[in-house]
Amino acid sequence: MTKLLGDLEPVYVVGAGWHRYQRLSQVGYVDLGLTAVRGALDDAGLAWGDVDESFIGTGHLGMAVGRPMLKHLGALGKPLVHVENASASGSAAFRLGCVHVAAGISDVALVLGVDKPRSIYRAPTGTHGLADDAIVPFTHFSLLSGAYTAASGVTDEDLAQIAVKNHRNGSLNPNAHRQQERTLEEVLGGRRTAGSLTSLQCCPVGEGAAAVIVASAGAIARLGIDPAKAIRVASSATVTETTTSSDQEVTREVIARALHEAQTPPSEVDVFELHDAFTIEEAQYVEASGIAPPGKYVPMLKEGAFDIGGQCAVSTSGGLLAMGHPIGPTGVGQIGEIALQLRGSAGPRQHPGARVGLAHMVGLGAVGYAHVLRKD
Amino acid sequence: MTKLLGDLEPVYVVGAGWHRYQRLSQVGYVDLGLTAVRGALDDAGLAWGDVDESFIGTGHLGMAVGRPMLKHLGALGKPLVHVENASASGSAAFRLGCVHVAAGISDVALVLGVDKPRSIYRAPTGTHGLADDAIVPFTHFSLLSGAYTAASGVTDEDLAQIAVKNHRNGSLNPNAHRQQERTLEEVLGGRRTAGSLTSLQCCPVGEGAAAVIVASAGAIARLGIDPAKAIRVASSATVTETTTSSDQEVTREVIARALHEAQTPPSEVDVFELHDAFTIEEAQYVEASGIAPPGKYVPMLKEGAFDIGGQCAVSTSGGLLAMGHPIGPTGVGQIGEIALQLRGSAGPRQHPGARVGLAHMVGLGAVGYAHVLRKD
Numbered sequence: 001m002t003k004l005l006g007d008l009e010p011v012y013v014v015g016a017g018w019h020r021y022q023r024l025s026q027v028g029y030v031d032l033g034l035t036a037v038r039g040a041l042d043d044a045g046l047a048w049g050d051v052d053e054s055f056i057g058t059g060h061l062g063m064a065v066g067r068p069m070l071k072h073l074g075a076l077g078k079p080l081v082h083v084e085n086a087s088a089s090g091s092a093a094f095r096l097g098c099v100h101v102a103a104g105i106s107d108v109a110l111v112l113g114v115d116k117p118r119s120i121y122r123a124p125t126g127t128h129g130l131a132d133d134a135i136v137p138f139t140h141f142s143l144l145s146g147a148y149t150a151a152s153g154v155t156d157e158d159l160a161q162i163a164v165k166n167h168r169n170g171s172l173n174p175n176a177h178r179q180q181e182r183t184l185e186e187v188l189g190g191r192r193t194a195g196s197l198t199s200l201q202c203c204p205v206g207e208g209a210a211a212v213i214v215a216s217a218g219a220i221a222r223l224g225i226d227p228a229k230a231i232r233v234a235s236s237a238t239v240t241e242t243t244t245s246s247d248q249e250v251t252r253e254v255i256a257r258a259l260h261e262a263q264t265p266p267s268e269v270d271v272f273e274l275h276d277a278f279t280i281e282e283a284q285y286v287e288a289s290g291i292a293p294p295g296k297y298v299p300m301l302k303e304g305a306f307d308i309g310g311q312c313a314v315s316t317s318g319g320l321l322a323m324g325h326p327i328g329p330t331g332v333g334q335i336g337e338i339a340l341q342l343r344g345s346a347g348p349r350q351h352p353g354a355r356v357g358l359a360h361m362v363g364l365g366a367v368g369y370a371h372v373l374r375k376d
Numbered sequence: 377m378t379k380l381l382g383d384l385e386p387v388y389v390v391g392a393g394w395h396r397y398q399r400l401s402q403v404g405y406v407d408l409g410l411t412a413v414r415g416a417l418d419d420a421g422l423a424w425g426d427v428d429e430s431f432i433g434t435g436h437l438g439m440a441v442g443r444p445m446l447k448h449l450g451a452l453g454k455p456l457v458h459v460e461n462a463s464a465s466g467s468a469a470f471r472l473g474c475v476h477v478a479a480g481i482s483d484v485a486l487v488l489g490v491d492k493p494r495s496i497y498r499a500p501t502g503t504h505g506l507a508d509d510a511i512v513p514f515t516h517f518s519l520l521s522g523a524y525t526a527a528s529g530v531t532d533e534d535l536a537q538i539a540v541k542n543h544r545n546g547s548l549n550p551n552a553h554r555q556q557e558r559t560l561e562e563v564l565g566g567r568r569t570a571g572s573l574t575s576l577q578c579c580p581v582g583e584g585a586a587a588v589i590v591a592s593a594g595a596i597a598r599l600g601i602d603p604a605k606a607i608r609v610a611s612s613a614t615v616t617e618t619t620t621s622s623d624q625e626v627t628r629e630v631i632a633r634a635l636h637e638a639q640t641p642p643s644e645v646d647v648f649e650l651h652d653a654f655t656i657e658e659a660q661y662v663e664a665s666g667i668a669p670p671g672k673y674v675p676m677l678k679e680g681a682f683d684i685g686g687q688c689a690v691s692t693s694g695g696l697l698a699m700g701h702p703i704g705p706t707g708v709g710q711i712g713e714i715a716l717q718l719r720g721s722a723g724p725r726q727h728p729g730a731r732v733g734l735a736h737m738v739g740l741g742a743v744g745y746a747h748v749l750r751k752d
Binding site for chain 2: 001002003004005007008026027028030052059061063064065068069071077079081083084085086092096099100102103105107118120121123125126127238239240242243245253363364366
């Protein structure tokens, strides 16, 4: 039988750092990445020499970008590897870092997500006809929005409220790409991308970086890391699509596994960072997680259940809609946000009493990741 | 203290498969990869459903290429992740697969390397002046060749014999990019790439795929895998450069770690697949490994010490020089070659009595990997 992360040695997130997510600029990726790494090391109170191994999630940057970045901190001979799983690249890098620390291969692992936007290259498959009906994400999620509103009786305005909430959260986050509160009228009035979707209901894909430090209990003691900063990674789950599964079904499966492994019912989740690249996704995935019953997401949203201070604060960071989605950093930044929330260090966007967090990403609708973090 | 692979549960290579390494063709990467995966599954006597997790090493293919490839085998919901470490991408994927099986996260992992040549993209660092003196690999290794011959008194012809040996081995390997024996005159007479280096002393970078299946002892018993096919992964080591280290120093360090972990002196290594992208690298790295004393590589080469049937058969596959170096597949194919050799299944290129194998790759001169395999 295979083991779960929780069957191995306990793993903790002990530091988090960011470079603000933003529009493509003249700043090099090396500066983006190093800003996040230095922030995470400072936050953990660690030096570069304390890190045993580095996992770098990136989707856009091309070959071997870790070397010229990390050697600025000192070329110490420590292992590094680059990881890519489309939108879930950072989540994949985080899982690998957790597994290596939990297995004892490393005591302290750096997980870094860094990217600058670039037209996405995917090698041609050399097979024909399998994807003739493929549609672009805008259209796909617009169609899903239409199906959801038709089935549940909610309105386009209801779904647009998701963007209002997440932009409000993003306005409280100095690392967010979008830091401006938006009214319902502004969200609905923006440029239409497809069907009922407007631009503020679609995430910005810019540049940025996020880093977290993962450590064992032994390293926390040995290196004198503040135990109050150590947030336990209670579970790690990843699945890919099955023959017929949708993003929502991948999400249902992977979150169910992560919650089961963490022995956590959905009702215990205090903060939830999820893959809200489009507003409809938040509705679908909150229902897929079990935090809202099927069809109940919108009524709960209207009651404030997903606000900071509500039943379960969803996307306190601003989510992909306001925090942004620079690909490599996204999944790492989610973990960092949850760590801050569970420490009680999230400043003006702090969700009171947060003790359990859930992070979720989907890569290209095919690869799902979910992690549960818990304040011991 | 951090653990080594050998401190965890034993891990075995139980299957290997290839798509021939070759010049860029019209064959899609999906066909290349699937040919290798199906070969490895057949070799192990396993079905796709037996695989718990997949690690895909690729340098050229871009985003999320595993999905449209592996779903041809059945979309079963199992995890997959893409790994990149330049020339060592396949080696990095293999190490991750081994760690996951050794830690119990997976019982059976697929490690696949697949690539098609494409101009390499590396994001601009945004920093200036650090690499103004960078030179292309041809020139770099030509200069190293000159330094080696000047210091040791060997000749350019001596180093060219490395290409003769490796092309002879490659002529016995149906998966090699170059399958033609070459005389010393042919090697020396080819197009000059830089200084004394000729084209047959430089590896071809084409397309191809290699796959290996890694399994736990429990999986071998449960799935009825032939124990005679199971080759123990005795150690796994990876380092990056330090401030002043060269490729040879990275190699010395990482091989020393792998041999130490495997409790294997260099004299016990029977087969050695190494990063011979240029002839000079074989001389440097065989000496760095301790298999030849410093300055003694060429005399031993002339005595046939590194031939199939010699003291330690170096690059029985043909090495990068003849087998080829399609990037993603290279490090995976080395492991497969060693597994065949240790099983005694390498056909006309079998090294008699092979029981210990060493695989070594360097990514961009900065990231080194070494694995020791042992026939129990």
